[in-house]
Amino acid sequence: MPGSGSRSGISYDARGLVEPHADMPDNIEVDGDRARFDASELTIRQINMALRQLIYNDGIADVTVLNPASKHSLAVGILKRCRIHFEGSPGWFACGLIDGPEVTINGRVGWSVAENMMSGVVTVERSAGSLTGAAIRGGDLIVKGDVGARTGIDQKGGTIIVTGDVGINTGFMMQRGRQIICGNAGMNLGDSMYDGAIYVAGKVRSLGVDCVPGEWDDADTELIERKFGIHSLGDPPEFQKFVCGKQLHNYDALEPSERKLVIH
Amino acid sequence: MCGIAGVIHRDGAADVGTELTAMLQSMKHRGPDSTGYAVYGPADDLVVVRFVLAEPNKSTGFGMEERLERNRAEVESRLAKIGAEVATVSSDTGYAFRATIRYGGDLKALADYLEDVDGCEVLSLGSSLEIIKDLGDAETVSGQYSLGSFRGTHGIGHVRMATESEVDLASAHPYWAYPFADVAVVHNGQLTNYHQWRRRLEQHGHRFQSECDSEIIAVYLAEYMSRGLTLETAMKHSLDDLDGVFTYVCVTGNELGIAKDEMAAKPLVLFESEPLVAVATEEVAIRALVQREVETRDPYEREVLVWQV
Numbered sequence: 001m002p003g004s005g006s007r008s009g010i011s012y013d014a015r016g017l018v019e020p021h022a023d024m025p026d027n028i029e030v031d032g033d034r035a036r037f038d039a040s041e042l043t044i045r046q047i048n049m050a051l052r053q054l055i056y057n058d059g060i061a062d063v064t065v066l067n068p069a070s071k072h073s074l075a076v077g078i079l080k081r082c083r084i085h086f087e088g089s090p091g092w093f094a095c096g097l098i099d100g101p102e103v104t105i106n107g108r109v110g111w112s113v114a115e116n117m118m119s120g121v122v123t124v125e126r127s128a129g130s131l132t133g134a135a136i137r138g139g140d141l142i143v144k145g146d147v148g149a150r151t152g153i154d155q156k157g158g159t160i161i162v163t164g165d166v167g168i169n170t171g172f173m174m175q176r177g178r179q180i181i182c183g184n185a186g187m188n189l190g191d192s193m194y195d196g197a198i199y200v201a202g203k204v205r206s207l208g209v210d211c212v213p214g215e216w217d218d219a220d221t222e223l224i225e226r227k228f229g230i231h232s233l234g235d236p237p238e239f240q241k242f243v244c245g246k247q248l249h250n251y252d253a254l255e256p257s258e259r260k261l262v263i264h
Numbered sequence: 265m266c267g268i269a270g271v272i273h274r275d276g277a278a279d280v281g282t283e284l285t286a287m288l289q290s291m292k293h294r295g296p297d298s299t300g301y302a303v304y305g306p307a308d309d310l311v312v313v314r315f316v317l318a319e320p321n322k323s324t325g326f327g328m329e330e331r332l333e334r335n336r337a338e339v340e341s342r343l344a345k346i347g348a349e350v351a352t353v354s355s356d357t358g359y360a361f362r363a364t365i366r367y368g369g370d371l372k373a374l375a376d377y378l379e380d381v382d383g384c385e386v387l388s389l390g391s392s393l394e395i396i397k398d399l400g401d402a403e404t405v406s407g408q409y410s411l412g413s414f415r416g417t418h419g420i421g422h423v424r425m426a427t428e429s430e431v432d433l434a435s436a437h438p439y440w441a442y443p444f445a446d447v448a449v450v451h452n453g454q455l456t457n458y459h460q461w462r463r464r465l466e467q468h469g470h471r472f473q474s475e476c477d478s479e480i481i482a483v484y485l486a487e488y489m490s491r492g493l494t495l496e497t498a499m500k501h502s503l504d505d506l507d508g509v510f511t512y513v514c515v516t517g518n519e520l521g522i523a524k525d526e527m528a529a530k531p532l533v534l535f536e537s538e539p540l541v542a543v544a545t546e547e548v549a550i551r552a553l554v555q556r557e558v559e560t561r562d563p564y565e566r567e568v569l570v571w572q573v
Contacts, residue, residue, distance in 0.1 A: 070547035088557055091548050107557055110547045111531060129547075129562050130528065148562035149528035168528050168565040186564060187526075 025050050033061045039074075040067035047074055055082050070110065075103060081120075092129070095122050098139075111148070114141045117158065123231065130167065133160040136177065142231050149186065152179050155196060159227060171198050171242075172208065180224060182237060190242050194249040199224065199239035207242065214243035265425050266437070267291030267545040268450040268532075270513040271553065272418035272520040272571050275539040277306065281406065281414030283553050284421040287544055288402035290552035294545060295425035298436040299405040300397030302448035302515055303419035307392040310351055310364040311371075311445075314387040315339065315378060319432050320399050323359040331382075332359060338381045339363075346377055356409050360387075360398065372443030376471070385434065385473055390446035392416070392517055397436040417573045418520050420513045422450040434474040441486035442471065446517040447495075449485065451478035452545060453510030453530045461506070481512050496570040499523045503566050513543060521570035528565035535560045541571045 025046050028037040035054050039047045047065065054060035055078060062083040068074055070091040075084050081100040089107030099118035104125070111129040114122045119138040130148030133141045138158040146164035153172045165183035171190040184202035191208020198211075199220070220241055228236045246252065269287040271280060280303050288299055305312075317335045318328070336353070339361075343350050348367035355361045367374065375386045388395035394414075398405045402423065406412060422437035429435040441447035455461075455477040462472060462480060470483045481502065488498035499514060499521050509529035514521045522543055524532060535542045535550045535558050542553050550560055563569065 070551040072546075072548070089547065089551075091546060108547070108560060110533070126559065127561055129533065130531065146561060149565060167562070168526070 022046075022049070024053065028054070030054075030058075030060065033059060034064075035060045035062070036064035036066060038066040039071070040069055044071050044073055047071065048076065051075055051078065051084065055080055068107075072110070075101070079118075089126070095120075098122075108145070113143075114139070117141065119158075121231075127164065132162070133158070136160070140227070140231065142233070146183065151181075152177070155179070159223075161227060161231065161233070163233065165202065169208070171196070171211070174198070178223065180227065180239070190244070192248055193244045195244055195251050198242045200242065201237040201239050204240070204242070210245040210248035211242050212245040214241040216241050265294050265427070266452045267294035267423040267549070268420065268437075268452050268511070268513055269422075269542075269544040269549050270418070270420040270450070270515065270520050270522070271540070271542045272515075272573060273540055274571065274573055277415045277417050279412075279414070280304075280416045280419040281411035284419050285402045285406040285411060286552040287542070287549040288421045288423050290549045291423050291544070291546055292401050295423035296401055297426045297431045298397060298399045298424045298433070299402045300395065300422045300424070300437045300450070301405070301411060301419060302388065302393060302395045302421075302438040302440075302450070303411070303414055303416050304392045304446070304515065304517065305394065305414065305416045307517060308364075309366070309391070311348075311367050311389060311391060312394055313363040313365060313374075313378075313389055314361070314395050315363070316360045316385050316387060316433055317381075317383045318359040319434070320357070320359060321432070323357075329358075335381050335383060336361065339378055339384060342377050342381065343367075343374075346374055348374065357398070360396075360409075362394070371445055372469075375443055379471075386440070386442070387433075388440040388448065389443075390517065393440070393446040393448060393515075395438055395440055395448055397422075397433055397438070399431060399433075399436075417518075418515060420448065420450045420515050420520070429475055435476045437476075437478055439474075439476075439479045439482035441482040441489075442473075444486035444489055447482065447486060447489065447514065449478065449482040449512055449514045451481055451510055451512040452532075453508060453512070453525070455480055455506055455508040455510060457507040477508075478512075481506065481510075481514075485514060495519050495521050496568060499568045499570070503568065511545075518573045519570055521568065522563060523568045524563050524565060526566050528562075532563055533560045534563055534569070536571075 064085045066087045068090040072091040073093045074090045077097045079099040084103045086105040092110040096115040101120045103122045106125045108126040109128045112131040115134045117136040117139045121140045124143045127145035128143045128147040132147045132151045135154040136158045137156045142161045149167035151166045151170040155174045155177045157177045159178045161180045163182045168186040174193040179198040181200045185204045187206045188208035190211030348365040351364040353363045437450045438448040458477040511530040511532045
């Protein structure tokens with residue numbers, strides 16, 4: 001592997017902020033177009049540097065990161081089709097701003113997983129923190145556990161599937177896309193949403209401003225069955241559908257020149 | 265932006281000083297300005313008084329050494345006058361002191377009498393609570409006050425990034441719930457009805473040492489617990505009375521509790537096992553304590569949880 005260097009821990013600059021270690025890790029194992037490395041002794045900068053080197057420069061299509069140990073901002077901004085597997089739990093902002101990767105995380109994730117994802121698939125095998133899938137524009141985000149507050153806030157596309165419960169303000173100011181919640185939803189579901197749909201199988205503690213029950217049609221059934229099939233989630237439960245009441249924000253009333261901004 | 269952490273061992277004493285230091289150091293990026301601890305050693309018939317006689321950045325200079333010595337003597341003299349028998353007085357820094365005393369009187373009267381000494385601030389009073397706070401990161405403060413050897417059942421900690429008030433001890437957490445023995449709080453968030461509650465609590469005879477909104481929570485809980493409410497009930501009341509976005513962790517002599525406001529806007533992650541409960545602003549702090557994959561979760565809005573030793 002190119003580069004080498006020490007594997008020292010995190011250091012801090014004079015302001016007390018994290019001083020990223022900039023040496024390429026020397027513990028990467030490569031096997032054909034697959035690679036793996038242990039991240040337990042690496043800094044955030046080193047882990048992301050290794051991912052980028054492998055995926056962009058070395059033609060690696062499948063990377064396994066062992067022991068991410070809740071470190072923040074891992075695999076952010078990867079803009080290429082590839083597979084990344086985290087064996088353990090990343091921290092906050094994991095897989096933010098990605099466009100293309102298929103990521104599996106067999107642990108838990110902290111706040112803001114897949115924030116601003118453009119496309120790709122992120123599957124979390126356990127629970128996730130708040131702001132899960134905030135502002136995603138495309139792709140599928142699956143969490144096989146409970147998540148915190150504000151799931152899919154400002155969502156602009158894509159699909160978020162949560163097999164457990166979600167907290168307060170889920171779908172707040174959602175503008176496009178789908179959320180499929182298999183458990184219960186906290187207060188203010190879909191508050192101030194513009195468009196899109198939220199499917200909830202459990203109880204909804206309260207609906208937010210201008211979020212109303214929607215009319216179920218065949219396209220909803222097809223979408224849910226297709227997503228459950230693709231992601232091997234078994235048989236889907238029965239869902240209620242919630243949509244924008246279009247009393248607060250109404251994309252249908254936009255001028256033609258404005259409508260192009262929100263085309264599917 | 266600040267970081268908070270708490271740990272409680274339900275099966276007996278452990279190295280809580282070392283544990284909290286590891287947790288807080290892992291969150292240094294959330295606040296490098298000051299670090300504070302509220303830790304609980306074995307309960308004793310002696311009362312532990314932690315007090316400072318000067319801010320760390322104002323503790324040196326012309327005549328300061330003599331002034332600190334004079335004020336320390338005055339504190340000891342006042343302890344004797346109020347009927348306390350002084351067992352030990354020690355200092356790790358020259359400006360922060362730890363005294364153990366035999367005292368069966370009114371703690372509020374004691375605290376007020378000591379704080380009347382020039383520059384004196386009582387950080388904590390109680391049979392097992394010790395609040396230690398100073399400028400710098402967790403490892404610096406832990407080394408300065410020898411927290412590596414502190415054994416106890418539970419404790420909380422705080423790393424502070426000063427955004428709206430001074431980098432000083434008065435603004436550093438944790439806050440002791442004056443004048444309630446053995447109660448302390450750390451907080452992450454902003455309280456928007458601070459002045460309203462401060463006026464109200466001052467009318468009930470409470471005093472405030474800082475301009476920091478977090479201090480309200482400690483004094484608020486003290487007020488309600490002095491009326492006979494349990495910690496959990498007082499914390500539940502606080503969710504209705506305190507406005508703003510906040511997550512806080514509170515400790516008493518044998519309890520550790522967490523509360524999240526109704527917007528769940530501030531982070532807190534919880535790890536719970538039979539012998540050990542740990543809470544922290546970020547998962548990375550839990551990992552600094554439990555160095556393996558564990559199941560953690562974000563408590564939901566308006567959630568109040570309390571654990572006992």
